[in-house]
């Protein structure tokens with residue numbers, strides 16, 4: 436973020452704006468929101484599809500409401516985009532969340548979503564899958580991600596990261612996806628090496644949609 440950055444809108448200003456919507460109690464901006472448009476003018480634009488909160492996040496949130504994690508757990512979200520899922524974990528489960536993304540340009544977007552929801556327990560860090568170490572994963576209960584395996588070259592780094600996570604003692608890995616080929620290859624690799632599960636999960640609101648969830652327990 437450039438040093439001359441302007442401060443964000445106050446929560447009151449922001450929540451009275453249009454182009455906000457609610458997802459499982461979380462307030463989220465649409466791409467047309469004036470604050471988001473301001474970020475695009477002020478900063479580098481997100482370059483790796485971190486352009487909205489993707490629908491697989493909403494499906495994973497719904498799954499987590501039905502299958503909650505223990506309160507106060509340490510969570511890492513990989514490829515967090517605008518941080519919707521991270522803020523949801525903090526809001527619903529009082530989780531301490533590290534929200535990681537390769538794209539440093541997403542920092543103000545995550546801050547905005549945190550501010551909209553008065554979430555304090557999410558920390559954004561610019562970090563690629565490949566650079567997440569076993570040390571980063573010490574004490575982490577759940578590793579989550581949504582729509583993060585969309586190019587062929589993402590499959591191997593994600594598989595290696597899952598291996599590191601298990602070696603570091605991470606209890607659960609959950610990755611949601613529309614079912615793209617690189618994700619299905621990741622599921623196959625996990626299936627060969629570990630016990631894992633992949634299943635469909637659907638929601639009816641705010642959109643009717645079904646996605647897939649890869650789940651590994653350790």
Ligand SMILES: C[S@@+](CC[C@H](N)C(=O)[O-])C[C@H]1O[C@@H](n2cnc3c(N)ncnc32)[C@H](O)[C@@H]1O
Nearest residue numbers: 483484485488489514515516537538563564581
């Ligand atoms: C389709 S967006 C999904 C964002 C968010 N998870 C969601 O569901 O709304 C993919 C995200 O993965 C991030 N990403 C892509 N390659 C990455 C990598 N090698 N390491 C970490 N993050 C990466 C992008 O910057 C982007 O934010």
